[in-house]
Amino acid sequence: MQRSRRKNKKKPGRGSIDVSLNITPMADIFTILLVFLIKTYTTSSINLNPSQGVRLPVANAAESQMEALKVEISSNAISIENQAVVELTDYKLPYGENPEQALKNLSSQFEMARKRQDLISSSNDDVKQDSKVLILSDQDTPYSMVKLVLGTAAMHGYTDFKMAILREGQ
């Protein structure tokens, strides 16, 4: 083995091979990849990515993303603006949890969001009171839970529901 290594070891100078990597095809691939990525790249200030584990339903929708109060319903929590408000167990209130207390928590969070918006709109003329609410709900959420959230939102003036869906063909 050692002998053969010695044999294969080439001395520099006469008979040496100058190996150079041809990076031109790689540059071609990278350029195509870059063009594709730039084409699909969307820059938006609105972050509408659902949390891990939330599978949005699929539908055809014309409207695109917009700024609104973000409410997310997953199998384990109801979140408002990425903050868990009510804990759930398999889309239901956990055993032993007082449903009225959970509703109060949800209601108070909507109230806080409404007050915050009122405060901003009173100090800034450009900002108006908004009744839009963005619902990012898991596709398997039972309607009882969805209507509980929507009903509570409607009680606080959030009556324009925008249901986030995955566009068909994605």
Added chain:
Amino acid sequence: MNVSSGSGGRAGSQDFELNIAPIIDCITVLIAFIMISTSFISIGLLDAGAPAIGTETGDSIPLVNVELEVLEGNRYLIKLSGQVTSESRISANTDGKWNTEELVSKLNQIKTQWKNVDSITISAEDGVPYKDIIVAMDSSRRVLPAVVLGGF
């Protein structure tokens, strides 16, 4: 840029060799950045209103109110109230799935009969999954664009 002047060949000819290694470096960094920051899923929004306020349907008040109830077992129930009162049921199709084609055709019939009807109130039984309500909303809005969610 590495420019080497070829000594071989005809006198005065120049052999340019572009050093693309730094360009590749830049492209690699750019690709990594874009791949991390881009989102490959396209999220859209379906519009719905609350029943008390509803959605704007124009100045004219419709003569009939259309209600769609999404029932468990992949069934629909269309209720008409106002000038006429009627109920029609749509059962699951032969595959046991939602019969959205029949739903759309029934809503088209209603739309043809009462042209100023633009809104529909959708409600569902408690156990119906959200995705099935979205399917109903998506199908209904093709005929009646103003969708109102009810039942709460």
